[in-house]
Structure formats: structure tokens, C-alpha cells
Amino acid sequence: MSEIKIGIVTVSDRASAGVYDDISGKAIIETLNDYLTSEWRPVYEVIPDEQEVIESTLIHMADEQGCSLIVTTGGTGPAKRDVTPEATEAVCDRMMPGFGELMRAESLKFVPTAILSRQTAGLRRDSLIVNLPGKPKSIRECLDAVFPAIPYCIDLMEGPFLECDETVIQPFRPKAK
């Protein structure tokens, strides 16, 4: 069985400059540890809100590191430096609009400003790339909403088989026709 590698990319000028600690990326790693019973290895980077740097980091994680799943946090709002969705779209071959739609619908249950999140998802070759919001509380809400579809997505992309702790998260795999 191939090794399961998951990329975690924190996009933040301040975290990457050491102004504050990256609690968002760590919250993602913790959540994935909660979810997954399969062995997996994080490939973790903290980078500034620079579109070129985001693109090259995503490409490196997808093409060189072989991450089946790459999640980003940060840079999805309307502030001038927020360009994570643009970088994601630039490196993806095909987009997955359902992820952003569901995450915004989910966050809308809590705050009307959920519509300001421009987060998206897409496919680059053998990798699924998903943008998450920047705040740890919203990260968990969004991952809880979309993660049930991710193991089957990676199956369809012929990636590794992700096993989950079903007391924590219930991945859905339709029965073969």
C-alpha cells in the first residue's frame, strides 16, 4: 500500500514571519489525527500570502511529495493580500465547486459573513486540494462537513485507501454498482 501523505499549508504573512504561532495548521493536523486510523504523514509548510509562493508550494506537495490530499488554511477572504483561491485555481486542472458551496453553507449557519469566504477546491493530477478558512473553530466546522466525501474522492482518483475512526467521522463510500 502506498504511503498516505497529506499536505497542510498555512498561508499567513504573520505566521510565516514568526509574529505569531501557527495554531490553524496545527488544528488541522490534530483534526486529521482524530479522523484517521490509517497511518499518514503530514507535509507541513507555513508561507506568506504571495500567490507565486502558494502556487509553487502546492505544486511541490502534489507533484514531488505525492500528497493525495492538500489542505490550505488562510488567505480566502476579501483582504488585499488574500489570494489562496486564485493560487489554487491556477495550479488545478479541474475544479470541485461543491466543496466551497458546502463549506460556505455550513459556516452560514453560524455567521452571515460566511459568504465572504472565497474558498474553493480542485484537482491537480493525483491530488485533491481543498481551501479551509483561517480560524481554528471554522476549520473544524468545515472539515466535519466535507471530510466524509474525501476518502471516496481519493478512491476515485486511484489514491491510497483512507480509513477513519467512525466514532469521530463517517466517510461515505457508495456500494459498487
Add this chain to the structure above:
Amino acid sequence: MSEIKIGIVTVSDRASAGVYDDISGKAIIETLNDYLTSEWRPVYEVIPDEQEVIESTLIHMADEQGCSLIVTTGGTGPAKRDVTPEATEAVCDRMMPGFGELMRAESLKFVPTAILSRQTAGLRRDSLIVNLPGKPKSIRECLDAVFPAIPYCIDLMEGPFLECDETVIQPFRPKAK
């Protein structure tokens, strides 16, 4: 009154190679027969998951055959060969994001993997092109959700007037202002 032609495009490597029968395309024709009391003629093709072939089929049905409505089935997931949304976007002048959003929201009531469907819709000249999922059960769920808006859409595009069996489906046409 102009003849009503509806294109049905099954996009499937295996169905087009004769490996199995195309039950999805037939399910669409059956559903449209249930819905429509207007006379209509299907223009039906079964083709492989090749973006160029999908594009040329859609263009032929829109521009040469004069189909007011073209529905596709298959090729909207994350598997490597799934490129129906990309072909659709490539041939459309203007996109209709509301169709994909509603179909995914509808399918989400049944399965969390609904967000993996990348289906979209758009307009090419005088034709409305709508991607449907591949599975017959999901096809009917999605058509039941979006079809009520289609006759009025075709009215606005100055196409033929579609009459429906209102015991089966209720098309909505706002009163003129």
C-alpha cells in the same frame, strides 16, 4: 411552431465501447417523456470520455441540430477521465451556476459525496446545456429539482414553448410584468 429537439449525450468510455448498455441516457429519455406533453424529438449520442469528442458533439447538437436543450450524463466526477464539465464550459458563451448548485444541494440530502459532482450548466447561442450525474437514480432526483425552471429559461432564450404534464412536473413561468 418550431420542432422541439432535445439532445441527450451519454459520456462513458464503457457504454460507448459496448461494454455495457447505456441505461442512463435511456432513463433521461424516459423521464422527459414523463414530463413533456409537447411533441419532442431526442437527438441521442453515446460517446467516450474524450474532451474533444464531447465538445464537438455538444456543438453539433446546438448549432447543426438546433437542440434547445442538451443534457449530458456521466463524466462529472473526480476520476481522471471525467471531463464533461470542462467540455461544457469550453463550448458555452455564458455559464449558469445555479443548476450545479441546486443539483448538488439536492443530492446532498441523500449522500455526502454529492459534493464530488462537478456538474455545471451553460448557454451556447440558442441552447441550454445541463450536465446530469451518471447514475439513473441521481438523474431523476436532479431533473426533478431543476426541470421546473427549464421551460421558462427556453422562453427567455426565445426557443420553443415546452408544455408539461403538471401531474408529474410543475414548470414555473412568472406572470409578465
Add this chain to the structure above:
Amino acid sequence: MSEIKIGIVTVSDRASAGVYDDISGKAIIETLNDYLTSEWRPVYEVIPDEQEVIESTLIHMADEQGCSLIVTTGGTGPAKRDVTPEATEAVCDRMMPGFGELMRAESLKFVPTAILSRQTAGLRRDSLIVNLPGKPKSIRECLDAVFPAIPYCIDLMEGPFLECDETVIQPFRPKAK
């Protein structure tokens, strides 16, 4: 404090030709007067459904007039002349898909043809551009849905601080972390 300017663009061949009065643009101004307690100045134009004219009007309002918010009405349907979303996307640096998603979901509570609206939103430099539907009743429904997120959006873009009559509309501003 910088002056608050809001652009209102009515896109309609007939209203711009004087065939009928522009009640939609006026409905927007009235709604914004209901919402806002801050002093604000409308920059108002009625223009035909020509993509180039829409683009140059949006650019002028954003770059020359310094409107923090620009709302359009009309031209978002599937009729041949409807090109407001295309003009909007052409002038924006970054898109805000959540606005269109929420407005369509909101309108779907009233009419199944809500999915025919292609309305979108996006950011051009220091301006937020939001497409609204053409009908006054739908305009209010859509503004009531999305406006609570707009003052905070403009805060994030470092624009002027919009104060609202909270008996009419409740803008949401998350507490600083």
C-alpha cells in the same frame, strides 16, 4: 473619515432608452437609505445591456469615483442580451462566489426559476461589486440576505466604516481575535 460612495448601475436596454422608468435602481437607493445611518452618496447610472458599456461604467465607478460598493441590477438572466455577470467578472481581480450562491438559495424559497439567475460578485481593487436581480421585489430579498456581510467586507478591504439602522438590518462584525 473618507466619504462613502455607493455605485448603483441599472443595466437595461429599455430603461436606458427611456421606454420605461428605472424603478429598480430607485428601489436600491431607497433600500440603502433604509439600511444606512452613515452619510453616503449614490453614484447612479442607467445603461444598456452592452458588455463594453457595463465594464467601462464599473471601472469608472471603482477607479475614478472611488465607490467602495457598486451594485448592479438587471442583465443576469439567460436572455441573449443578458451579460452583466460577464462584464462583472471581466473587471474583477478576484471573485466572491458566496454572494451569488446565497442570493439564488434565498430566491429559491420563492420561485424555482431562481436558478436561472447568473448573478455574481467580485472585487476590483478597493471596490466590492455585487449583481442584484432586475425585479424590485427580488432586489430587496437579495439585499436583505447579503447586506449583513457587506460592512465587514468593506472593513477588511480597508474602506469606510458603514453604520446601519439595526432595527432594519443587522450587519455582522466578528470580534477581533
